[in-house]
Amino acid sequence: MTNNSLPLMWRKFPERYLLMGNKCTNCGTAFFPARKMCPNCRRKGKLVDEGMSKEGEIITFTEMFSAPYGFELETPYFIAIIKLNNGAKVLSQIVDSAHEKVKIGAKVQKVFRKISDIDPEGPIAYGYKFKVVE
Numbered sequence: 001m002t003n004n005s006l007p008l009m010w011r012k013f014p015e016r017y018l019l020m021g022n023k024c025t026n027c028g029t030a031f032f033p034a035r036k037m038c039p040n041c042r043r044k045g046k047l048v049d050e051g052m053s054k055e056g057e058i059i060t061f062t063e064m065f066s067a068p069y070g071f072e073l074e075t076p077y078f079i080a081i082i083k084l085n086n087g088a089k090v091l092s093q094i095v096d097s098a099h100e101k102v103k104i105g106a107k108v109q110k111v112f113r114k115i116s117d118i119d120p121e122g123p124i125a126y127g128y129k130f131k132v133v134e
Contacts, residue, residue: 016127021088023050030088053085054110078102082130097132109133
């Protein structure tokens with residue numbers, strides 16, 4: 001049994017495909033994924049949809065040797081918390097990057113890749129990942 005569903009994939013389309021989040025017009029803080037309320041401004045804040053920056057830097061990372069279901073064939077791989085140029089933070093897999101280039105402070109750029117295809121008869125999920133740029 002898989003937990004992929006076409007309706008769920010389409011609801012997540014702006015988030016996964018376009019890296020859409022939101023921003024508080026009161027304090028200027030960007031959020032990804034989008035939030036319903038600004039934790040800084042509470043009721044004073046007004047959140048508006050905003051495309052996130054497609055570049056940033058690695059602030060922490062780990063190398064995965066034991067993967068969750070559906071990612072077993074990708075091990076080892078890196079996941080990182082990335083601080084985007086607009087200040088939002090994103091958790092993402094790092095791809096297409098030499099092992100020695102994945103480090104704290106490394107500049108990264110968003111790329112579009114396959115996320116999963118767990119069910120051979122089901123849909124393939126695509127979305128964002130990041131790669132180190134020179």
